Amino acid sequence: MTGAALFTALAACAPPPATGTESSATPLAQKSTQPDETAEGFDLDALIAAARTEPGITVYDQTGKVVDTAKAFSKKYGLKATGVKVELGAIDKVLRENQSGNVIGDVVINEDLPTYAVELLQRGVLVNWVPGDLKDSIKPEDRYPLTVHYGPMGWVYNNKTYSHCPVSNIWQLTDPDFAGRVAIADPLSNPKYPYWFNSLARNDDDALRAAYKQQYGTDLSTDQPDAAHEWLKRFAANQPKITQTDEEVSEAVGAPGQKTPSFGPISMAKFRNVAQKGYHLAICDGMKPNALQAFPSAIAYAAKTKSPNTAKLYIHYMLTQEGFALQLADGKPSTNAKVPPPNDPSHIKNYLKQMAPLRATDLLSDYRTKSDWEDFWRTSHH
Numbered sequence: 001m002t003g004a005a006l007f008t009a010l011a012a013c014a015p016p017p018a019t020g021t022e023s024s025a026t027p028l029a030q031k032s033t034q035p036d037e038t039a040e041g042f043d044l045d046a047l048i049a050a051a052r053t054e055p056g057i058t059v060y061d062q063t064g065k066v067v068d069t070a071k072a073f074s075k076k077y078g079l080k081a082t083g084v085k086v087e088l089g090a091i092d093k094v095l096r097e098n099q100s101g102n103v104i105g106d107v108v109i110n111e112d113l114p115t116y117a118v119e120l121l122q123r124g125v126l127v128n129w130v131p132g133d134l135k136d137s138i139k140p141e142d143r144y145p146l147t148v149h150y151g152p153m154g155w156v157y158n159n160k161t162y163s164h165c166p167v168s169n170i171w172q173l174t175d176p177d178f179a180g181r182v183a184i185a186d187p188l189s190n191p192k193y194p195y196w197f198n199s200l201a202r203n204d205d206d207a208l209r210a211a212y213k214q215q216y217g218t219d220l221s222t223d224q225p226d227a228a229h230e231w232l233k234r235f236a237a238n239q240p241k242i243t244q245t246d247e248e249v250s251e252a253v254g255a256p257g258q259k260t261p262s263f264g265p266i267s268m269a270k271f272r273n274v275a276q277k278g279y280h281l282a283i284c285d286g287m288k289p290n291a292l293q294a295f296p297s298a299i300a301y302a303a304k305t306k307s308p309n310t311a312k313l314y315i316h317y318m319l320t321q322e323g324f325a326l327q328l329a330d331g332k333p334s335t336n337a338k339v340p341p342p343n344d345p346s347h348i349k350n351y352l353k354q355m356a357p358l359r360a361t362d363l364l365s366d367y368r369t370k371s372d373w374e375d376f377w378r379t380s381h382h
Contacts, residue, residue, distance in 0.1 A: 027361040028117050030128055030144040036312070042132030047313055048077060054307035056080030057106035059314060060094070062087050062297070063269075065326045066109070072326075073317050079310055091115050098125045098304060106305040107314050109148060111297040112191050113358060114366035117145045126300035127308075131316040134336055138319070141360045142335040147296035148318050149332040152268050152348060152355050153192065153246075154292040156253055158261035160280035167263055169288045170208070171215045174234035183241040183252035183264035187377050190245075192295045194373035195358060195366045199293070201228035202362055207289035214288065229376065236380035246270055254279030265293075268331025271345035283351050292348075292355035296335070 035041035059070050059081060070083030086093060090110050097103045108126060110116050120126040121144075130143050138146075157165045167173065173182050187193035200208065208227035212220040222230040241262060243249050250270035252262035256278050266281075273279040284291050299318060301311035317323035321339045328334070331344040333352060341349035358366075 028122060028144070028363055034129065036132050037130050037135065038132045039135065040132070044133065044316070047309055047316070050309035051077065051079055051307070051313045054310050056082065057305070057307045057310045057314060058082045058084055058104050059107040059109070060084055060086045060090055060105040061109040062090065062111060063327065063330070065330070069318070069323065069326055070314075073314055073323065076317070076322075077313065079313070081310070081314060091119060094120060094302070095125060098302070101304065103302045103304045103306075105302060106307055106311045107299065107301050109297050109299045109318075111151055111295050113145060113147070113296055113298055114195060114363045114370070115191070116298050117363045118367045121145055121298075121300060124303055127303050128300050129312055129315060131312070131319060134316065134319050134338075137336045137338045139335070139337075141357075142296070144360065145298040145363075146300060146315070147335050148299040149297055149324070149327060149334055150355065150357075151295040151297055151332055152292045152352075153196075153265050153295055154268065154346070154348075154351070154355075155263070155265050155284040155287050156250075156281050157263050157284055158253055158258060158280045159282035160256065161258060161261050165282070165284035165287065167284055167287060169211050169215045170231065171212050171234075173240075173263070174231065174238050176238075178238060178263070180239040180241065181260065181262055182235075182238070183243055183249045183262040185246045185249055185265075186242050186244060188374055191370060194370045194377075195295075196293050197228060197232055197373045197376075198366050198369050199356065199358060199362060200231070201226045202365065203359065204228065204289050204356070211288040232376065233380045236377055237382065240381075242381075250279060250281065251277075254281040256280060267295075268342075268344065268346040268348050271331060274345050281346075283346060283348070285351065286354070290354055290356040291351055294355050294357050296358055 059066055064085045066083030066085055070081040074081045094105055094108055121128050128144055128146050130146050172178060205226050208231060209220050220227055224230040241252060246266040249264040250266045250273050253264050254273060271281055274281055299315055305311050319336045324334050324339060328342045329344055331342045331346045331348040333341050
């Protein structure tokens with residue numbers, strides 16, 4: 001079954017959204033668990049011993065740091081793991097491998113959580129597995145899909161030009177003063193943005209309306225289905241600078257020597273540009289309704305892998321402080337509560353309470369409505 005056919009089948013199971021969102025949250029459910037997903041059934045020594053009888057593994061991830069992480073894993077356990085950065089088309093690649101029976105990616109880490117959950121986990125292409133000894137340190141909502149980190153995206157400003165953030169309210173970005181001054185990676189080629197828009201509509205309508213009243217002193221009046229649609233319509237029409245990636249957003253915001261730098265959202269990994277390129281970047285503390293939005297990355301292993309125990313061991317490793325150390329430096333908080341928060345250039349640990357979640361209960365809605373939000377952006381951005 002193709003992704004499109006799966007979408008049709010899933011859509012038939014529930015009433016279609018009337019406004020691009022759905023009134024009820026439809027959580028995706030894990031169909032079964034394994035004995036070693038409990039504290040009593042998990043045995044790390046037995047897992048290591050079983051892994052040593054298997055072929056090596058290949059790990060797909062969207063960060064280049066997977067290469068060194070896989071090398072460190074190999075050295076620690078005396079196993080062979082190869083890390084491969086697969087930034088574009090990863091989900092289609094994994095689907096094709098499964099269909100052909102020629103599985104290369106044994107462990108798959110990816111931030112397109114809704115598509116990952118629906119097309120890979122729900123179809124049995126990947127197996128969701130939560131290490132039994134770490135389960136209690138991971139929030140229930142982060143166990144299916146099992147997410148390895150929260151991947152925050154945050155609104156940032158140039159702290160060389162401005163002594164404090166020039167924006168305190170998301171509605172300001174729709175005002176004439178900010179016309180052409182906001183940089184954002186293209187929502188039509190970066191799926192996290194349609195998911196963010198959907199999350200705003202489903203979960204933050206009251207907060208958006210309160211922020212509007214705080215900014216303008218009057219209640220929001222709109223012919224749109226919710227405050228998120230109204231905000232997005234105004235924002236898209238306010239001439240934002242569209243870039244291909246948030247690397248370019250970080251440049252538009254943080255490059256030195258600017259009198260009127262842009263303002264925009266970036267991943268915390270881009271704060272590496274402070275040291276590497278002399279950029280000036282800071283998180284917009286206190287921005288309403290949220291300064292940050294989580295975009296978690298899921299981790300699972302291929303159902304047809306020849307090395308399930310080695311794959312499980314790698315998943316376990318990624319959920320430990322030792323295994324996740326390289327990505328902590330990129331401002332990505334682990335979903336394992338026992339792993340300390342990042343100590344990185346963004347100082348993300350000071351702002352985590354301002355981070356909105358990407359809710360697991362919304363994933364099916366996020367998946368269904370992605371094209372609706374893309375169409376709405378197209379018609380609003382002119």
